[in-house]
Amino acid sequence: MKKPRITVLGSLNMDLVTVTEKMPEQGETITGQAFSTFPGGKGANQAVAAARLGAEVYMLGKVGNDLFGSKLKEILIQENVNVNFVETATNNVTGTASIIISNHDNRIIVVPGANKEVTPEWIISHEEQIRKSDILLLQLEIPLESVKKAAQIAKKHKIPVILNPAPYQKLPHELLKDVTYLTPNEHEFRQLVEDAAKEELEIIRAKSFITKGEEGVEFLLNNEKILVNAQKVDVVDTTGAGDTFNGALAVALSENQDIKDAILFASIAGSLSVTKLGAQSGMPSLNDVIRIYEIQKM
Template identity: 50%
Template sequence: MKKPKITVIGSINMDLVTSTDKFPEQGETIRGTQFQTSPGGKGANQAVAAARLGANVNMIGLVGEDSFGEQLLTNLHNEDVDVTNVAKQKGTSTGLANIVLSEKDNRIIIIGGANEYVIPSYLEKCKEAIIESDYVLLQFEIPKQTIEYCLEICAEHHIPVIVNPAPAMKLSKKAWKQATYITPNETEKKQLFQNQLDERFIITEGKQGVSYMEDNQPKHVAAHDVEVLDTTGAGDTFNGALAVALAEGRSVTDAIIFANGAAALSVQKIGAQSGMPTKEQVFNFLHKD
């Protein structure tokens, strides 16, 4: 099977991850149990997920002129992600995510840094890579106008797009209509779409699984019963895997089953990218019985 070409346009962050036995209350100081830095950013996470699952992945984004930026570029290169369209933005820091892990959940604060400079004029320089893609994958850690501009390009050239609306941000009605698939979690669905549901929506519901529509009928894929250590990269793994499966020509149901299995594997390790599986690992997991 020919490797699908997937372009990911989005954030590239360094994750600063603190683990604790409980989340602190307002004004409370507590002791943490572990600290580590790890590559992250929803864009970079989804790019790594898709690359590990066998796609040819082109990343479009920016890092700062600092040590974190160098580390993140090296990491993407080592993950076989094409970084031709990742540049260093002068005078700003690389994006950061401060992540607190506790009670099998997470709380995250994002600092945009260089990601805020991924603007339409920068996207224009990378247009050729976009229009050569089998699928484009977008998230909301870059400016709104860039997301809407990308959707315009893809609509003009008939390139299918998965829009992962995280963190939640409103787009124009025209932009939403240009998305091929929209993949909110439960919270994002309530904030952005309320009771709206059509066959473009694929809703991730954590331990409840995934809901979607097919042939005008509601469908559901149950979550796998696994030991959860870190949910940070689960949604990004799901979206990267979904893009790969759809780009390979699988049905929506088969693509969701594949992505759901990949996400289940990802939550069993600490770190957004460290638990992302290979295609062989997902296949073995889904056929273990």
């Protein structure tokens, strides 16, 4: 059976995580309890999720000419993600997210670095890769104009597009028209509706699969509101649950699964991802998901 061919265009970041008992005040130096680095970036996360679920995945993006960039590519290769289209920017650093965690609170500083160099012109140079895909998966951690250009190219070649509108920003009308599916969480969906022109509301509602955490996923099917319940699991770490859902959804839709079945498959994957620590490290395998999926379908 032919593997689904998924192209993920998006960000690659290294997450730098410091755990401390208290947040430092201005000008204060304190001693932290732990420091770790984790591979991240919504694009890379979603690529790993799709690859673990059996897809042939191609990552499009940029890293810096530094140790973080080399490490991120190495990790993707280990996860069976094709990195032939991950370019090294010679005059920029790899994107980073510096995260301070203290007493169940966090503060995050994101430096996009090489992710900002993923320009519309660069996207055009990779049109052939998009054309050869079964589906294109997008997020909003690269320039919005580049996301628009990728969606235009995909639509031109009749390639379905999933857009995960995160981190949230107002979407241009053309982009709303060009994408096939939107995957906002409930907060992002509320913002989409608030920012939408009157004629855009129906487009947004018809295309949106709204992830609602432990409540499940809500969407319209033949103008009827459907809710696919989330799996009951012991939550350890919710980081990367949305990215897992998106990667899994891309796999299921690439295999031409029925919409409701595709949502169930993706919802199970997202639920399983929160049972382990870390975004990419917690992502489930195809066997993990299939085992529960088949029980649910009985």
